[in-house]
Amino acid sequence: MMSSKKLRGGSFPIRTKSSRMALSLRSEVTASNTSVPPLPQASDFPSWAYAPKDYFRFEILHQSTKSMARVGRLHTPHGVVDTPGFVAVGTNAALKAIDFPTADEAGQQLVFSNTYHLLLHPGPDVIRGAGGIHKFTGRNGPFITDSGGFQVFSLAYGSVKEALESKGQLKMANPRNKRKPHWRSDVIGKDAVKVTEDHVVFKSYRDGSKIILSPESSIQAQKDIGADIIIPLDELPPHHIDRDALAASVERSHQWEVRSLMEHLKDSRQRQQAIFCVVHGGTDVELRTKSLEYLTSLPWDGFAIGGSLGDGREELKNLLAWMMPLFNVKDRHHKCRHLLGIADLDSIHNAVQCGVDTMDSSYPTRLARHGTLMTKEGLIRIKRGQHAKSFGMKIDADCQCSTCTQYDRAYLCHLFKANEPVALELATAHNIYFINNLMARLRIDIYEGRL
Numbered sequence: 001m002m003s004s005k006k007l008r009g010g011s012f013p014i015r016t017k018s019s020r021m022a023l024s025l026r027s028e029v030t031a032s033n034t035s036v037p038p039l040p041q042a043s044d045f046p047s048w049a050y051a052p053k054d055y056f057r058f059e060i061l062h063q064s065t066k067s068m069a070r071v072g073r074l075h076t077p078h079g080v081v082d083t084p085g086f087v088a089v090g091t092n093a094a095l096k097a098i099d100f101p102t103a104d105e106a107g108q109q110l111v112f113s114n115t116y117h118l119l120l121h122p123g124p125d126v127i128r129g130a131g132g133i134h135k136f137t138g139r140n141g142p143f144i145t146d147s148g149g150f151q152v153f154s155l156a157y158g159s160v161k162e163a164l165e166s167k168g169q170l171k172m173a174n175p176r177n178k179r180k181p182h183w184r185s186d187v188i189g190k191d192a193v194k195v196t197e198d199h200v201v202f203k204s205y206r207d208g209s210k211i212i213l214s215p216e217s218s219i220q221a222q223k224d225i226g227a228d229i230i231i232p233l234d235e236l237p238p239h240h241i242d243r244d245a246l247a248a249s250v251e252r253s254h255q256w257e258v259r260s261l262m263e264h265l266k267d268s269r270q271r272q273q274a275i276f277c278v279v280h281g282g283t284d285v286e287l288r289t290k291s292l293e294y295l296t297s298l299p300w301d302g303f304a305i306g307g308s309l310g311d312g313r314e315e316l317k318n319l320l321a322w323m324m325p326l327f328n329v330k331d332r333h334h335k336c337r338h339l340l341g342i343a344d345l346d347s348i349h350n351a352v353q354c355g356v357d358t359m360d361s362s363y364p365t366r367l368a369r370h371g372t373l374m375t376k377e378g379l380i381r382i383k384r385g386q387h388a389k390s391f392g393m394k395i396d397a398d399c400q401c402s403t404c405t406q407y408d409r410a411y412l413c414h415l416f417k418a419n420e421p422v423a424l425e426l427a428t429a430h431n432i433y434f435i436n437n438l439m440a441r442l443r444i445d446i447y448e449g450r451l
Contacts, residue, residue, distance in 0.1 A: 036251070036255060037255075039255065039258060039294065040258055041297070042297045042298055042299075045261075045298060045299050046265070049265055049268075049299035050299045053274070053301070055076075055077050055272040056075065056076055056077070056272070056274040056301055057074075057075045058072060058073070058074050058075070058083075058302065058334065058335055058336040058357075059072055059073050059075070060072045060333075060334065061073060062446060062447055064446050064449070064451060065449065066450075066451065067353040067354075067355075067451060068324055068328070068354050068355035069084070069352050069353050069354075069355060069442075069446045069451050070083075070084075070355060070357070070446065071083065071084070071443050071446050071447060072336070072357060074110075074142075074336050074357070074358070076110075076142040076228040076229070076274070077142075077228055078134060078140055078141055078142045078143070078228055079109065079140070079141050079142050080109070081109045081110045081142060081358065082109065082439075082440075082443065083336065083357040083358055083443075084351075084352045084356065084357055084358065084359075084439055084442055084443065084446075085109060085110060085357070085358050085436075085439050086108075086343055086348070086358075086359065086360075086361075086364075086435050086436055086438075086439050087110045087111065087112045087144065087338075087343070087358050087359060087360035087361075088103060088108050088110075088111050088112065088360070088362075088364070088365065088432060089111075089112045089113075089114075089360055089361060089362040089365070090111045090112065090113050091114045091117050091362075092113070092114070092117050092118065092121075093113045093118060093127075093133055093136065093137050094137070095108075095111070095365060095428070095432075096362070096365045096366075096369060096424075096428065097365065097368065097369060097424035097425050097427075097428040098365070098425055098428040098429055098432065100137060100138065100139040100141070102402070102425075102429055103429075103432050104139070104141060105402065106401060106402070106429055106432040106433035106436060107432070107433060107436030107437060107440070108141075108432055108436060109141060109142065109436075110141070110142050110143070110144060110358065111139070111141065111142070111143050111144070112143075112144050112145070112146070112360040113133065113143055113144075113145050113225070113227065114145070114146055114148070114151060115145045115146055115147055115148040115218060115221055115222055115225065116146075116148035116150075116151035116152060117151070118145075118221075118225055119148055119211070119213075119221055120204050120205070120206050120211075121206060124220075124221040124222075124224035124225055125224065127224060127225050127226070128224040128225075128226070131226075132224075132225065132226025133145075133225050133226050133227055134226065142227075142228040142229070143226075143227040143228055143229075144227055144228065144229040144230070144231070144338075144360075145222050145225055145227040145229075145230055145231065146231045146340075147218045147219075147230075147231045147232055147233040147234065147260070148213055148218055148221070148233070149200070149213070149218070149233050149234050149235060149236060149256075150236050150306075150340075150341075152193060152200050152202050152213060153193060153235060153236040153237075153238075154236070155187070155192040155193055155202055155205075187203050187204075187205055187208060195235070195252075197252065197255065198214060199212050199213060199214035199215075199217075200212070200213045200214075200233075201213075213233065214233070214259075215232060215233040215256040215257070215259035215260040215263065216259060216260070216263045218232070218233040218260065219232070219233075219260050219263040219264050220263070222273075223264075223267075223271055223273065226271075226273075227273065228273060228274065229273070229274045229275070229276060229301075229302070230264070230273055230274070230275050230276075231275070231276055231278060231304060232257040232259075232260030232261060232264075232275065232277060232278065233256045233257070233259075233260050234256055234257055234278045234280065234306065234307070235249050235252050235253045235256065236306075236307065236308075237249040237282070237307070237308060241282070241308075243284065243287075246281070246282050246284060246287060246308075247287055249280070250280045250281055250287050250290070250291055250307075253278070253280045253291075253307070254280075254291065254294060254295070257277055257278065257295065258298070260275070261275060261277075261298060261299070261300065265299075274301035274302060275300060275301055276300060276301060276302040276303060276304045276336075276338060277295040277296070277298065277300040277303055277304065278295075278304045278305075278306040278340065279291050279292045279295055279296075279303060279304065279305050279306065279307070280306065280307035281307060282307060282308035283308065283309075283310055283315060283318075283319055285322065288307075288319075289323075292323065292326050292327070293326075296327070296330075296332045300335070301335070301336075302335050302336040302337070302338060303327065303332070303335055303336070303337050303338070304337075304338045304339075304340050305320075305323075305337065305338065305339050305340060305356070306340040306341070309341075309342065313344075313346050313347055316342065316347060316350075317347075317350050320350065320351060320354040320356070321354065324337075324354040324355045324356070327355065328355070336357045336358065337355065337356055337357045337358075338356075338357065338358045338359065338360070339351050339356045339358070339359040339360075340359075340360065341360060341361060342359060342361060343359040343360060343361030343363055343435070344361065344363050345374070345435075345438075347359075348435075348438070348439075348442075349442075352442050352446075352451065353451060363435075364428070364431035364432055364434070364435045365428050365431065365432070367379070367431055368424060368427035368428040368430070368431045369424050369427070369428070371383040371416045371423075371427065373395050373396075373412075373427055373430055373431060374396075374430070374431050374434040374435065375395060375396040375399075375434070376396060376397075376398070377396075380395070380409075382395075382409060382412050382413050382416055382427070383413065383416045383417060384413075387409040387410065387412070387413040388410060388413050388414070388417075389410055390408060390409035390410045390413070391408055391410050392408050393408050393409045393410070394408065394409070395409060395412070395430050396430075396434065399430065399433065399434065399437075400433075401429060401430045401433035401434070402429055402433075403427070403429050403430040403433075404430060407426060412426060412427065
């Protein structure tokens with residue numbers, strides 16, 4: 001998923017610090033591996049892998065005649081997801097500042113959790129022992145988990161690394177200087193991740209222990225966690241990377257994703273989990289087209305759009321404009337399309353028009369924790385003094401969320417100013433409701449020919 005400042009990358013011929021790190025990792029891979037097997041083709045997979053599944057399916061209810069937007073339903077073992085739909089991010093199998101029943105009441109259907117964090121704590125074996133993530137959390141709605149790859153590579157390039165260095169929200173692994181804690185270079189930074197063609201090696205930010213993540217072990221962890229939808233291991237290159245390094249990264253991701261798929265198919269009919277591929281290629285038309293053409297030929301249950309998605313909203317918009325029509329070719333049209341890590345308000349409208357079905361982001365919950373509330377008139381900063389005497393004034397005039405039906409802006413302003421923990425819960429409940437209500441309105445707009 002993206003950081004708060006930029007989307008998941010871009011393909012630029014610029015030698016930044018991050019691109020030098022990538023070259024270093026690439027050299028390490030080249031030096032430690034002599035050959036890479038050819039990628040299997042569609043005919044190499046069993047015919048039953050392509051057959052429809054009774055426990056997982058995507059149906060298209062309405063196709064817009066004005067754009068590529070469409071209304072659908074994603075049927076999972078733990079419930080239906082209306083699309084286009086927003087996917088809230090519950091990193092540690094929990095949404096920030098709100099419990100699942102409240103989020104579900106606010107319209108949240110599909111929740112995204114991160115295998116990387118659950119791998120480190122409490123561990124897939126603990127979640128398996130509880131009966132899977134649904135029983136562990138007490139939530140019977142659908143879940144999706146990622147492979148852990150994004151967070152692992154972010155230890156070297158950003159996102160997780162930046163969070164560990166600047167926010168201090170995660171436990172530090174054996175700081176050398178107790179008076180002035182800092183992170184060990186083998187836990188974050190350019191030396192944190194060792195890549196081979198077979199797997200990735202990194203160290204836990206919790207205790208510094210060595211962890212090996214392979215396509216097979218990532219799938220095994222996700223099967224233990226038990227989400228309805230799982231994601232194969234892929235490589236996330238840094239934001240700025242030269243084309244040769246990007247091409248090598250795409251190839252490695254294809255190898256890892258195919259190995260993930262093979263591991264998944266060993267018991268997929270017993271586990272009743274779906275698996276989505278991740279289309280890569282940065283903003284490079286040739287590489288992303290190649291990735292899309294190859295991966296969509298294999299027996300995945302849906303398609304995720306990931307990797308580097310541009311240097312801003314405009315580049316993302318251009319990327320989706322030329323890429324999304326390729327998903328309408330052949331039988332690709334009938335599978336769900338998920339946009340990884342991007343769901344801010346501006347990007348949502350464009351993604352929906354381009355035919356994206358679901359998208360995940362921590363955007364609404366992160367905004368809420370900082371006192372920023374979502375309204376049809378734009379974002380408001382509830383901590384500002386102008387709201388201190390807004391008696392009887394809802395956050396959003398027409399909002400029917402549990403917060404707006406009981407509290408006004410003046411009280412919320414007071415709660416944030418007084419640093420009351422309940423302020424985060426009330427703000428988050430509103431933002432979750434707002435963004436899910438927005439998706440519902442977009443579905444109506446598609447049905448009625450306005451989008």
